[in-house]
Amino acid sequence: KTLGERECPCRQTSKSLPSVERLVLMGIALQVCHAACNGELYSRPFIESFEETPMLLAVLTYMSYGILTIFGYLRDFMREWKIEKCHTAREREEQKDFVPLYQDFENFYTRNIYMRIRDSWNRPICSVPGATFDLVECSSNDYNWTFEYTGRVVKDVINLGSYNYLGFAENTGACATAAGEVTVKFGVGVASTRQEMGNLDRHEELEKLAASFLGVESAMVFGMGFATNSMNIPALVGKGCLILSDELNHASLVLGARLSSSTIRVFKHNNMQSLEKLLRDAIVHGQPRTHRPWKKILILMEGIYSMEGSIIRLPEVIALKKKYKAYLYLDEAHSIGALGLNGRGVVEYFGLDPKDVDVMMGTFTKSFSAAGGYVGGRKDLIDYLRTHSHSAIYATTMSLPVVEQILTSMKCIMGKDGTTIGLSRIQRLAENTVYFRRRLQEMGFIIYGNNDSPVVPMMLYMPAKLGAFGREMLKRNIGVVGVGFPATPIIESRARFCISAAHTKEMLDRALDVISEVGDLLHLKYSRHKVLPSLDRPFDETTYEENEE
Amino acid sequence: MALGDAWKQLSWFYYQYVLVTALYMLEPWERTIFNSLLITVAAMAVYTCYVFMPQHIMAILHYFEVVQ
Numbered sequence: 215k216t217l218g219e220r221e222c223p224c225r226q227t228s229k230s231l232p233s234v235e236r237l238v239l240m241g242i243a244l245q246v247c248h249a250a251c252n253g254e255l256y257s258r259p260f261i262e263s264f265e266e267t268p269m270l271l272a273v274l275t276y277m278s279y280g281i282l283t284i285f286g287y288l289r290d291f292m293r294e295w296k297i298e299k300c301h302t303a304r305e306r307e308e309q310k311d312f313v314p315l316y317q318d319f320e321n322f323y324t325r326n327i328y329m330r331i332r333d334s335w336n337r338p339i340c341s342v343p344g345a346t347f348d349l350v351e352c353s354s355n356d357y358n359w360t361f362e363y364t365g366r367v368v369k370d371v372i373n374l375g376s377y378n379y380l381g382f383a384e385n386t387g388a389c390a391t392a393a394g395e396v397t398v399k400f401g402v403g404v405a406s407t408r409q410e411m412g413n414l415d416r417h418e419e420l421e422k423l424a425a426s427f428l429g430v431e432s433a434m435v436f437g438m439g440f441a442t443n444s445m446n447i448p449a450l451v452g453k454g455c456l457i458l459s460d461e462l463n464h465a466s467l468v469l470g471a472r473l474s475s476s477t478i479r480v481f482k483h484n485n486m487q488s489l490e491k492l493l494r495d496a497i498v499h500g501q502p503r504t505h506r507p508w509k510k511i512l513i514l515m516e517g518i519y520s521m522e523g524s525i526i527r528l529p530e531v532i533a534l535k536k537k538y539k540a541y542l543y544l545d546e547a548h549s550i551g552a553l554g555l556n557g558r559g560v561v562e563y564f565g566l567d568p569k570d571v572d573v574m575m576g577t578f579t580k581s582f583s584a585a586g587g588y589v590g591g592r593k594d595l596i597d598y599l600r601t602h603s604h605s606a607i608y609a610t611t612m613s614l615p616v617v618e619q620i621l622t623s624m625k626c627i628m629g630k631d632g633t634t635i636g637l638s639r640i641q642r643l644a645e646n647t648v649y650f651r652r653r654l655q656e657m658g659f660i661i662y663g664n665n666d667s668p669v670v671p672m673m674l675y676m677p678a679k680l681g682a683f684g685r686e687m688l689k690r691n692i693g694v695v696g697v698g699f700p701a702t703p704i705i706e707s708r709a710r711f712c713i714s715a716a717h718t719k720e721m722l723d724r725a726l727d728v729i730s731e732v733g734d735l736l737h738l739k740y741s742r743h744k745v746l747p748s749l750d751r752p753f754d755e756t757t758y759e760e761n762e763e
Numbered sequence: 764m765a766l767g768d769a770w771k772q773l774s775w776f777y778y779q780y781v782l783v784t785a786l787y788m789l790e791p792w793e794r795t796i797f798n799s800l801l802i803t804v805a806a807m808a809v810y811t812c813y814v815f816m817p818q819h820i821m822a823i824l825h826y827f828e829v830v831q
Contacts, residue, residue: 278783278785281785281786281797282785282788285793327788331788676783677785677788678781678783678787679782681788682782682787735775736782
């Protein structure tokens, strides 16, 4: 059944909303549905927004960075002339005339801006990071250069930062019991690589289960999620191949692409016009000097981009891929388990065929609360990877308690353990996501991303507000993650909330009240527009949105 | 109580000023330097206005022939 024949599911609305809101939502959904279903690519409304930075805020943010830079120069001057003690790494006196070892200027940002608000990061946790966690309190006497424990433990801090989408990060329950039994029976370490003695029967069982979970022919698991990307892309593409990578791809994808020594071209984030233009140029002009055709064209994209909260426009990417005969490498690190009716990821979310995606990669770190990654695809591709991947040859395999955790949580999600816990968690995550996003937008914060993504970035813009937000939230017992430069553009620092199925509605309400209070205290409610859903422009740029003036 | 409310409002404004100019992240002696510089510049501007404003206003009125 093609997408066009399928009945438009926009008419089904969530039963948990009150009737008036349901009517309004249905109205909007029907409106968008008629437009978005025009091209028959999208079977559900795709509502994504990235509100433009207000001009005054951008100017003020640049001004605050300017002031910090001036004071940074002043402090560097004082450190140079020994008026102040220097805490960073320096060369010895005897080596001053050598070629410099430490790049002083590059660390200017770290030394003078990051250090001042460093206490909002690397906070030590002393319990399992589930829906709440316990925090070891630290204080600093010399403005964040060194920390000491105060001796207190802050209990039951609401966790809005862990990638615990389905709530499997717990120390009680089926997963923990199974992992404990396996540790007693087999130990923790595997002590070998996959090709030597590290291939256990549990790994093969996990791979079969992962393949049936994803709907592909075969899958392979690796011990580390970052290494899955960086070690397998070089095995798939090489010299003479072209990689088209999204501009906001994760560091692991960028590293893997660079290690492969293929030509890399970057297209604008989630922008299908940019991607199509690059594909056409690649096919028409071929390789740079010789104009020979490219051996392979690989498109690298992620399912959910964690810094923006945007979801890949998968139907359009697959249509483009088929038209221009390129291959798609989909990194579902954040979207596996978190999207789709049965948690099968972004492919199920759009109702597409998993066989259309050539290489489906993902990690077990986020929704399954374990560690490691997988690659899924056709059987001959995975057999090739088993012999040619750097990770299979050189890296140790996944340790068995982790394998057991993944097996138990995957069976729970699929419903194979006989309960409906998995399905109820997926539904609770979807409800929590929609509720949290809607409430935050109503309060007037600028929220980026798609309405269905459980990653919610809230814009803060100014560096001082980034530090203040983390501290004020912790004072009120909520743990959040703030993100600044270099993970984001310099003026667009944000706080990133990760919704979990383990959050109850009371926790979310408490968190929302506190966020509203801190937002009023720090004056963070910047949003000026009523956000409209993206209308009948399936190929639009998502940088600017229509404003209702 | 009006004084207490006014004080609260003023301290919230000071907090906003400190956040927007990134003084929140600076150490107290750096804040002192920046505030002193700002107050000095502002005081100089006010003093200049006070000294020269009468002359400027007379010149404008003379230009528009309101006064001889």
